Amino acid sequence: MDVGKDKLLEMYRSMQKIRHFESSIRDLAMANEIPGFVHVSIGEEASATGICAALRKTDRITSTHRGHGHLIAKGGRLDKMMAEIFGKRSGYCKGKGGSMHIVDFSLGILGANGIVGAGLPIATGSALAAVIAGRDEVSACFFGDGASNEGTFHESLNLAAIWKLPVVFVCENNGFGEFTPMQTVTSVKDIAVRAQGYGIPGHIVDGNDVMEVYQYATEAVARARAGEGPTLLECKTYRWEGHVVGEQAFLGEEAYRKKTEVEEWKRKCPIIRFHQWCLEGGKISEAELKKIVSETEKELDEAIAFARSSELPDVSEVTDDVYV
Amino acid sequence: MPQLNFIQAINSALAEEMERDPLTFLMGEDVVLGAFGATKGLIDKFGAKRVRNTPISEAGFVGAAVGAAMAGTRPICEVEFASFFYCAFDQVCNQAAKLRYMSGGQARLPITFRAVFGAMGGAAAQHSETVYAQFLSVPGLKLVVPSGPADMKGLLKSAIRDDNPVIVFEHGGLGRLKEEVPAGDHLVALGKAAVKREGKDVTLVAIGAMVPKALKVADKLAKDNVSVEVIDPRTLMPLDEETILGSLAKTNRIVVADEGHLRGGAAADIASMVAEKGFDSLDAPVKRVASLDVPIPFSPPLERAAVADEARIERAIRELLGN
Ligand SMILES: Cc1ncc(C[n+]2csc(CCOP(=O)(O)OP(=O)(O)O)c2C)c(N)n1
Numbered sequence: 001m002d003v004g005k006d007k008l009l010e011m012y013r014s015m016q017k018i019r020h021f022e023s024s025i026r027d028l029a030m031a032n033e034i035p036g037f038v039h040v041s042i043g044e045e046a047s048a049t050g051i052c053a054a055l056r057k058t059d060r061i062t063s064t065h066r067g068h069g070h071l072i073a074k075g076g077r078l079d080k081m082m083a084e085i086f087g088k089r090s091g092y093c094k095g096k097g098g099s100m101h102i103v104d105f106s107l108g109i110l111g112a113n114g115i116v117g118a119g120l121p122i123a124t125g126s127a128l129a130a131v132i133a134g135r136d137e138v139s140a141c142f143f144g145d146g147a148s149n150e151g152t153f154h155e156s157l158n159l160a161a162i163w164k165l166p167v168v169f170v171c172e173n174n175g176f177g178e179f180t181p182m183q184t185v186t187s188v189k190d191i192a193v194r195a196q197g198y199g200i201p202g203h204i205v206d207g208n209d210v211m212e213v214y215q216y217a218t219e220a221v222a223r224a225r226a227g228e229g230p231t232l233l234e235c236k237t238y239r240w241e242g243h244v245v246g247e248q249a250f251l252g253e254e255a256y257r258k259k260t261e262v263e264e265w266k267r268k269c270p271i272i273r274f275h276q277w278c279l280e281g282g283k284i285s286e287a288e289l290k291k292i293v294s295e296t297e298k299e300l301d302e303a304i305a306f307a308r309s310s311e312l313p314d315v316s317e318v319t320d321d322v323y324v
Numbered sequence: 325m326p327q328l329n330f331i332q333a334i335n336s337a338l339a340e341e342m343e344r345d346p347l348t349f350l351m352g353e354d355v356v357l358g359a360f361g362a363t364k365g366l367i368d369k370f371g372a373k374r375v376r377n378t379p380i381s382e383a384g385f386v387g388a389a390v391g392a393a394m395a396g397t398r399p400i401c402e403v404e405f406a407s408f409f410y411c412a413f414d415q416v417c418n419q420a421a422k423l424r425y426m427s428g429g430q431a432r433l434p435i436t437f438r439a440v441f442g443a444m445g446g447a448a449a450q451h452s453e454t455v456y457a458q459f460l461s462v463p464g465l466k467l468v469v470p471s472g473p474a475d476m477k478g479l480l481k482s483a484i485r486d487d488n489p490v491i492v493f494e495h496g497g498l499g500r501l502k503e504e505v506p507a508g509d510h511l512v513a514l515g516k517a518a519v520k521r522e523g524k525d526v527t528l529v530a531i532g533a534m535v536p537k538a539l540k541v542a543d544k545l546a547k548d549n550v551s552v553e554v555i556d557p558r559t560l561m562p563l564d565e566e567t568i569l570g571s572l573a574k575t576n577r578i579v580v581a582d583e584g585h586l587r588g589g590a591a592a593d594i595a596s597m598v599a600e601k602g603f604d605s606l607d608a609p610v611k612r613v614a615s616l617d618v619p620i621p622f623s624p625p626l627e628r629a630a631v632a633d634e635a636r637i638e639r640a641i642r643e644l645l646g647n
Binding site: 121 | 464
């Protein structure tokens with residue numbers, strides 16, 4: 001696949017932003033600086049980035065409780081995301097959504113979602129809206145292996161298939177639903193095979209290889225835009241951190257997986273892999289990549305400072321925005 | 325003015341609103357033929373793109389309506405029997421109702437849900453339920469319960485134009501009821517009650533299919549010189565408290581009649597509002613007339629025994645007046 005240098009740099013920046021953002025969130029949560037539960041996606045940067053790189057700004061995504069990465073990859077602003085996670089008025093949702101519910105309509109981000117599997121029908125409906133309105137927009141739907149056992153998965157794939165809706169279903173298979181290994185609660189080894197049941201293409205994708213994700217995503221998006229209907233992509237990846245930040249405090253260290261397993265996946269780091277791939281054959285110089293890292297660090301410091309110094313919402317705002 | 329029944333009123337509201345806005349569309353189980361006739365013929369006017377039979381998958385297509393609304397269209401989503409909402413509760417209560425608030429006002433959810441409810445003669449518990457009370461504690465929704473064809477048309481048109489998720493509950497027993505429906509762009513505002521009959525001795529708040537029953541009771545009591553004021557709230561969310569409390573201030577006595585169950589029902593909700601805000605006007609305790617707290621039974625005599633009826637409304641009023 002022939003990919004321009006700008007695109008590669010954009011993808012590299014996206015992955016770095018996600019990694020830095022999520023690491024900061026983990027640290028801030030451990031330091032009790034942010035309220036609520038937070039779920040970070042360290043180790044899963046390639047799937048978010050590879051999918052969103054194949055989308056236009058006017059295309060839409062739905063996301064999950066582990067959504068920061070998807071939002072950043074779709075162009076979400078770190079400062080407004082951070083402020084939202086701090087519960088501040090300057091955040092994306094004026095402090096009413098928090099980590100699990102960030103929305104940015106201007107970027108086609110229909111929202112992270114606290115309900116497992118809820119984004120699938122919403123993305124399907126967003127694709128339906130494109131058909132009704134006669135616009136060639138595509139919707140991409142991120143969800144986990146756990147969500148693929150919800151009824152909404154079945155209902156959405158069926159609906160999207162019969163109506164040939166422009167939607168790309170992206171299962172990020174990180175091996176676990178909370179603390180339960182996927183293979184103990186899922187009837188198939190590969191979620192992608194479930195596509196057969198709906199008569200749509202399903203592909204197993206190396207979710208730690210951003211270029212492979214991007215390639216499959218580009219094909220699925222083109223297919224959707226051409227009116228040929230949905231595709232199911234299963235990106236095999238792994239989450240380095242716990243399901244929820246701070247879980248070790250009540251679970252202990254090796255409650256459901258061995259440290260050695262985590263270490264093994266860390267050696268397959270999607271960012272290091274992409275970094276090396278970019279350097280090969282002189283596609284991009286080390287200095288250019290380093291510059292992106294330092295710019296990202298700066299942007300993140302600014303985002304945290306912005307969130308910290310922003311005001312909390314006024315209690316008078318509690319009744320705003322229930323209805324239009 | 326044309327005479328229309330409930331179903332024809334729905335059909336004409338849908339046709340007019342779909343004519344008006346090309347981004348409205350209809351989806352639901354068997355809407356092409358129209359399971360109850362309400363959507364009949366719309367496919368011929370608007371085509372298969374805008375009139376869509378969904379698979380039998382309530383969570384899936386209700387959720388699709390949510391996504392379609394967020395992405396700029398105006399879905400009208402039929403859930404056939406209101407009890408089927410239980411299969412799609414997450415999408416209605418966690419998604420449709422909350423996404424505007426949780427997004428800090430970014431999302432717009434102009435969805436109209438339509439569903440048939442109520443005891444309609446041997447449909448048994450899973451098809452006879454009066455479901456709206458289940459949504460009363462879910463802020464973010466609007467709940468509409470029309471009692472006749474004219475209101476049906478006007479309220480449904482307002483619901484479709486509203487930018488919030490609105491559920492329109494259509495009583496399955498009202499289908500053949502005919503009345504004059506104003507022609508043209510007839511709109512009834514959400515949140516505005518109707519005084520269906522004026523009176524001075526007692527206020528009778530009646531919801532949905534209880535309204536025609538309440539009017540019959542009022543006619544009957546008038547012969548005994550009892551003057552009953554019948555109020556139809558028309559929407560339960562928002563609720564027109566002012567009209568109810570205003571009527572109470574005049575009559576000083578109030579009965580609330582609903583087909584839902586007694587415990588946790590819409591009558592309970594209105595009664596407690598009245599007790600709290602209208603206490604000084606009350607010459608007697610607030611009375612509720614509601615269905616028994618049993619699943620609605622199948623067998624006709626049992627069904628009649630379970631559901632609130634005219635006799636019970638009359639008895640409640642007589643007890644209240646001590647006659
Ligand atoms: C309907 C519902 N059931 C259960 C939960 C609790 N819960 C939150 S995340 C999660 C695991 C989800 O697993 P998966 O879909 O694989 O996503 P991952 O966390 O692995 O990214 C569960 C069970 C929920 N939020 N919503």
